[in-house]
Amino acid sequence: MRPILGFLAGLVFGLGLILSGMSNPAKVLNFLDIFGAWDPSLAFVMGGAVVTTFLGYRLAWRRPAPVLLPDFDIPRRGAIDTPLLAGAALFGIGWGLGGFCPGPAWTALPLAAPGTLVFIPAMLAGIWAGRRLKSSPAPALRS
Amino acid sequence: MLPVTPTDFTPWASLGGGILIGLSAVMVMALFGRIAGIVGITQGAVTAADRDWRIAFIAGLIGAPLLWLLASGSFPAQTVSGNLPMMALAGLLVGTGTALGSGCTSGHGVCGLARLSPRSLAAVATFMACAALTVFVLRHVAGGAA
Known part of the structure; x- marks a missing residue:
């Protein structure tokens, strides 16, 4: 049951990225280009997503636990620190260089553009590096 | 130089897509009790005890354009830069930054703002400002094509 519903949730998320235009780096870069070819569409993506999530979370949290796992795992309210x-x-x-954040990069994979096929392995390597950096004892990155 | 591909203003489609993204985030919270942050789900697909649904979620993300193709007869419109060294650098920065900063557009942007998290608000303000500044420099300062 968990994989089936996980797949369904991923599919809904991916369709949302496509329908909204967020999966198209050209649209993302134009959203970020406030003083040029500005396309404000993505503000509507953010607005629709945040309001829906805000309302839906409050319904979800009425249950003592999620449906398919034993407990809610929600980030604690930590400090605004240097790693963040x-x-x-x-x-x-x-994001400004490529127009891809992680979700749209995954949905772009089957279209197999050369830029995407370079971006995804680099992103995965970066995630690995970022995790190491976060848990490293370097004082500059500790809160 | 960075070519600029014009795009249309699509408020209704974007609002509808945003609502779908929100519904998915609510599904993940109601079913699994987790934040629908794509980087968090990706990391957990390798390391977490509950990796089954995470792997399936990513498969769903990858399956979405295929379903779109089946339903509409064409892949979604997309323009990805062919500047491969730049895309490699972009991927590296996105991966490192989101892992170090504990979230991306979905984890901080959608779920964090919906939880009214001050940490997420600070992260969103920072990455939006840095992204807009990067595009400004590339398109309008470094002899951009715009």
Whole structure:
């Protein structure tokens, strides 16, 4: 049951990315180009997604536990620290360069554009590196 | 230089797509009790004890354009840069940054803002500003084509 419903949730997410235009890097880059070819569509994606999630979470949390796993696993309210802000800054630069964030990159995979086939392995390598960096003892990246 | 592909303003399709993304995030919370952050799900697909649904979720993301193709007769419109060194750098930065910063557009942007998390709000403001600045520099400062 878990894999079937997991697949279904991924499919709905992916269709949302496609319908919204978020899966097209050209649309993302134009959204980010406020002083140029600005296309504000993605503000509507964000608005629709956040409001739906805000309302739906409150319904989901009425149950004592999720349907298919024993407990809710929700991030604790931590501090706004250096890894958070440095990571977000690096991500923003990469997003502005390629127009891909992680979800749209996965949905782009079957279209097999050369840029996508280069982006995804690089992203996976980056995730591995980022995890190591986050758990490293480097004082500059510890909160 | 960075070529600019014009795109149409699509408020209704984008709103509808956003609602679908939100419904998926609610499914993940109601069924699995987890945040629907794509980077978190990707990491957990390798390392987490509950990796079965995570692997299936990513398979669903990859399956979406195929379903779109079956239903509409064509793949979704998409323009990906052919500048491969730049795309490699972009992928590396996106992966490193989202793992270090504990979230991406979905984890911080959708789920974090819906939870009214101050950490996510700070992350979203930072990555939006950095992304817009990057596009500004590429298109309008570094002799961009716009």
